[in-house]
Amino acid sequence: MKAAVCREFNKPLQIEDITIAQPQEGEVRVKLAACAICHSDITYMDGGWGGTLPLVLGHEAAGVVVETGTGVRNIQVGDHVLVTLIRSCGHCADCENGEPFICSTFFPIDVDSRLTSEKGEKVGQGLHTGAFAEEVVVDQSQLVTLPKDFPLDAASLLSCGVITGLGAVVNTAEVEYGSSVVVIGCGGVGLNAVQGAALVNAAPIIALDLVEEKLPAAGEFGREEGLVQAF
Ligand SMILES: [Zn+2]
Ligand SMILES: [Zn+2]
The missing domain is CATH 3.90.180.10 (Medium-chain alcohol dehydrogenases, catalytic domain)
Incomplete structure (x- = not known):
């Protein structure tokens, strides 16, 4: 092979x-x-x-x-x-x-x-x-x-990026309903941390990245329009 x-x-x-x-x-x-x-x-x-x-x-x-x-x-x-x-x-x-x-x-x-x-x-x-x-x-x-x-x-x-980002929110940080969350870095793992925060109904969710092009994706991973504030 x-x-x-x-x-x-x-x-x-x-x-x-x-x-x-x-x-x-x-x-x-x-x-x-x-x-x-x-x-x-x-x-x-x-x-x-x-x-x-x-x-x-x-x-x-x-x-x-x-x-x-x-x-x-x-x-x-x-x-x-x-x-x-x-x-x-x-x-x-x-x-x-x-x-x-x-x-x-x-x-x-x-x-x-x-x-x-x-x-x-x-x-x-x-x-x-x-x-x-x-x-x-x-x-x-x-x-x-x-x-x-x-x-x-x-x-x-799902084999790495999704479980790493989601796991950081759900298992490591144990984010609770209504908590405010900041995700620093919106690459593959960061976007899934945003998604995890949205799934546990955190609010507000603030996504930060130095690369402007990544920010619209962070908004989409928040499930609802306007839930994620991306900077
Ligand atoms: Zn074992
Ligand atoms: Zn990996």
Whole structure:
């Protein structure tokens, strides 16, 4: 399959033919239809987090299941799915404590990527995923099934930007009905924070950004005309 490989920080990704291994126990292979570009990928590509190269980034994706490993439950070939970077075992102390996003269980994929270059070298799966590619193999817990009539390009945004922005409002800040909210920055995450604030009926919602062109979108994410004041 083709994948966009990061071989050197601060350099353009290279399109290469990569071999993807069969899914092992609990893993699923997904043919991707779309992958959004998250700023975390760009920070990684720029060397902001260091790490070992080569690597395939991309972690905000959606596609169709083409193969399942042994022990996979609730996911079948043909299912339309979101692919996220969040894995959870469901039974470690963190998962039991209601915090599956910091699951402390070891996943085999972390040390043994399912990707190999044409020269036979291992290519890492950035942010546990590696979705700047035609296919991924990930743990079953990284998938969420979707209705088959849901457009996969729009769905891919649910894998990171939407849940990050909405989660900041609903889970982290626990914004209550009628609270006033200021969202600083109206990119993919910020717009979804605006949307989250509108969903919990915060008012007023003030959206700030240095880039004028982003402000009309912030108004639209407020659901009702005039709810969001964008500056
Ligand atoms: Zn992201
Ligand atoms: Zn866990």
